[in-house]
Amino acid sequence: MLIVNELTxxxxxxxxxxxxxxxxxxxxxxxxxxxxLGGDVVSVAPHRATRAELARVHDGIxxxxxxxxxxxxxxxxxxxxxxxxxxxxxxxxxAGAGLAVVDELTRRGDGVGFVAVRPPGHHALADRAMGFCxxxxxxxxxAALADRGERVLIVDWDVHHGNGTQxxxxxxxxxxxxxxxQWPLFPGTGVAQEVGGLDAVDRTxxxxxxxxxxxxxLARALDEVAAPVIDEFDPTWVLVSAGYDAHRADPMxxxxxxxxxxxxLARRVREVVPAPGRLALFLEGGYNLEALRTSVAAxxxxxxxxxxxxxxxxxxxxxxxxxxxxxxxxxxxxxxxxAAREREEDE
Amino acid sequence: xxxIRTIAVGFDGSPDSEVALVWALDLAAPLGARVVxxxxxxxxxxxxxxxxxxxxxxxxxxxxxxxxxxxxxxxxVEEGDACSVLVRCSRPPVDADxxxxxxxxxxxxxxxxxxxxxxELAQRAEVALVIVPSAHDVVSP
Numbered sequence: 001m002l003i004v005n006e007l008t009x010x011x012x013x014x015x016x017x018x019x020x021x022x023x024x025x026x027x028x029x030x031x032x033x034x035x036x037l038g039g040d041v042v043s044v045a046p047h048r049a050t051r052a053e054l055a056r057v058h059d060g061i062x063x064x065x066x067x068x069x070x071x072x073x074x075x076x077x078x079x080x081x082x083x084x085x086x087x088x089x090x091x092x093x094x095a096g097a098g099l100a101v102v103d104e105l106t107r108r109g110d111g112v113g114f115v116a117v118r119p120p121g122h123h124a125l126a127d128r129a130m131g132f133c134x135x136x137x138x139x140x141x142x143a144a145l146a147d148r149g150e151r152v153l154i155v156d157w158d159v160h161h162g163n164g165t166q167x168x169x170x171x172x173x174x175x176x177x178x179x180x181x182q183w184p185l186f187p188g189t190g191v192a193q194e195v196g197g198l199d200a201v202d203r204t205x206x207x208x209x210x211x212x213x214x215x216x217x218l219a220r221a222l223d224e225v226a227a228p229v230i231d232e233f234d235p236t237w238v239l240v241s242a243g244y245d246a247h248r249a250d251p252m253x254x255x256x257x258x259x260x261x262x263x264x265l266a267r268r269v270r271e272v273v274p275a276p277g278r279l280a281l282f283l284e285g286g287y288n289l290e291a292l293r294t295s296v297a298a299x300x301x302x303x304x305x306x307x308x309x310x311x312x313x314x315x316x317x318x319x320x321x322x323x324x325x326x327x328x329x330x331x332x333x334x335x336x337x338x339a340a341r342e343r344e345e346d347e
Numbered sequence: 348x349x350x351i352r353t354i355a356v357g358f359d360g361s362p363d364s365e366v367a368l369v370w371a372l373d374l375a376a377p378l379g380a381r382v383v384x385x386x387x388x389x390x391x392x393x394x395x396x397x398x399x400x401x402x403x404x405x406x407x408x409x410x411x412x413x414x415x416x417x418x419x420x421x422x423x424v425e426e427g428d429a430c431s432v433l434v435r436c437s438r439p440p441v442d443a444d445x446x447x448x449x450x451x452x453x454x455x456x457x458x459x460x461x462x463x464x465x466x467e468l469a470q471r472a473e474v475a476l477v478i479v480p481s482a483h484d485v486v487s488p
Contacts, residue, residue: 019394078387078428128467130428131390160390186390188435190425253393 001111002041002304003104003280004032005097012086019154019251019287020119020132022168027155027289028116031296035306042111049140054095056143057136057168064265066091070171077129089121091134098141098282102237105277112303113280114242114296115141119338120284122162124186130164131187134167138282139168143239146174146300146334153235153272154178157265158243158284159253161190165241166204171197176205177231178226180218182246182253183208194195198344201337207326215261222268225330230272238279240269244286244295247312252287258311259294263302267295270303281305285311302332348477351380355436355443357429357464358384358422361400363411367479370415371447372420373453382410383441387432418487420444429464437474446476463478 007029031251032041054063058334067223070088071075076081094117121138123131142152142165154169157177166189169175185247196204207221233254256321273279279301285315286292301308356371358364368384375382384406388397405423410420423441425432436443448465467480 019391079430080391184426186388186426188425188432250388 001108002032002037002300003108003111003113003118004041004043005046005101005103007044007116010090013084013090013119013269014086015082015084018082022118023289024124024283024286024292025116027292028283028296032114032300034293035221035301035304035308036144037304038305040304042104044097044100046093046100046175048089049095049099049135051225053099054092054135055138056147057126057139058124062127066129074087074205077098079130081129081134081150083134085196085202087134091156092119093117094119095135095137096139098280098294099144100139101280102141102145104279109275109277110345112278112300112343114300117283117326120163120243121282122158122243123160123283124164125166127166130194131160132285133164133323134266136164136168139165139283141280142169142175146172150174150236151233151342152181153233153267153284154241155238156180156241156243156284157246158241159246159255160243160285160329161206161208162284163187163189163247166190166194166206169200170204171199176203176230176235176332178205178207180207180209180223180246182211182255185253192326193333195330195333195337198337198341201341202229204313204333207322208315209255209322210319212256212318213322214312214314215264216255216315217260217317217319217322218257218261219268221323221326222265225326225347227272234274234282235272236274236278238273239268240279240281241284242299243284244292247286247288247295248293249291250286252285256314256317259291259298260310260313262295263298263310264313266299266302285297349444351378351444351471353441353443354380354445354447355382355383355385355423355441355470357433357446357448358386358402358406359429360405361449361451363451363479363481365405365458366451366481367447368406368409369413370477370479372410372415374414375419376413381442382415383436383443384420384422385433385436387429388424388426392403416474424460430467433464433468434471434473437472444474446472446474448478450478450480
């Protein structure tokens with residue numbers, strides 16, 4: 001069963017010519033429709049995330065300023081990120097959609113959630129919009145779950161590092177953040193040596209891969225680097241920052257993933273979901289509409305055991321040594337972090 | 348007093364960033380410091396056919412006009428938002444001892460309460476920061 005928010009393109013949040021555009025939601029809807037799930041799709045009405053729900057991860061002053069900026073007519077927040085008069089309300093509903101989908105999954109104790117909202121969220125920092133993102137949708141839901149006592153795994157397979165999400169949970173041992181991303185690439189963070197703050201050592205796993213990397217490289221790194229840490233963390237919930245700009249046809253990155261690779265990634269994620277109704281995916285990037293449509297279909301088809309058409313998974317690209325290199329860089333960084341923590345405890 | 352060996356200048360090709368670069372070049376000459384013109388590449392830059400060659404030629408021209416050896420000035424292009432990229436410049440490999448920025452940037456984003464790179468740098472910079480006012484900022488009494 002698929003639990004999805006009521007799909008809306010949010011045409012009032014648009015900057016003509018900008019790649020983060022309303023038609024992206026239509027592509028997701030077409031991808032879901034291609035699976036012919038019939039009555040196995042449950043649509044959930046989002047609520048507007050409250051200030052208290054947003055303030056778990058965002059600074060109150062930022063929320064006030066963002067709302068005021070939008071109601072003053074909006075404009076460009078930085079070189080990449082825009083806001084319109086309606087963006088504040090739309091962003092609140094986007095964050096609330098994640099909470100609504102998670103609540104519905106909890107109530108049913110079954111199904112897979114997909115939060116198909118825009119603007120995306122994983123670059124949004126506690127106190128700043130960035131990288132097309134206003135509010136950090138996945139982080140708002142992860143923080144809500146953590147406050148209920150859950151151990152939350154966030155897997156981020158967007159082509160860009162989710163710097164906002166990482167920073168929000170940098171020192172929070174209740175959340176394990178795992179990111180595969182192209183490096184170097186915007187936002188310039190996400191090296192393997194970033195392993196978490198002193199209160200959350202080994203709760204951040206970054207797997208940077210070079211341009212030209214293929215799905216087999218990501219799979220091997222997830223198996224060899226992330227899987228042992230995930231096993232030890234033993235998550236009770238799994239959220240995915242599901243960006244589709246790592247697809248080879250996407251204009252925003254240089255990785256060579258195919259739609260079939262997203263099915264492969266989804267199956268790997270499913271292996272670590274602890275129980276039915278404990279997995280929700282959040283749309284992040286993905287700017288080639290056809291690649292977005294086919295990749296969303298492949299992701300959800302794989303998770304729901306529904307037939308889907310997808311290209312063959314990719315293999316043989318750049319970065320064949322990524323897993324070994326990341327493992328070694330993390331080993332050194334973890335030793336340093338644990339030594340620093342011991343020094344702090346001694347003091 | 349801290350030795351100033353490397354000065355990182357936020358440089359986006361705007362008139363204000365040129366003013367900042369010239370200010371940094373004037374400071375660097377007597378100190379014997381090197382100047383690194385730092386350009387942050389955002390998400391959209393890869394869609395805009397952006398090339399570093401224009402920046403490099405501008406930096407070279409300004410250096411020559413101010414009698415600075417071109418070898419003492421370099422251009423560094425980094426992925427990320429302007430503030431974060433400049434903050435990182437105080438760490439290896441740039442290792443800047445001083446950050447210099449213009450007050451307004453390229454003018455594509457008004458900043459207002461949310462986005463001014465120079466104001467945010469004032470809070471986040473890990474080394475000394477100089478904000479060079481543009482001609483527009485100088486108000487006659």
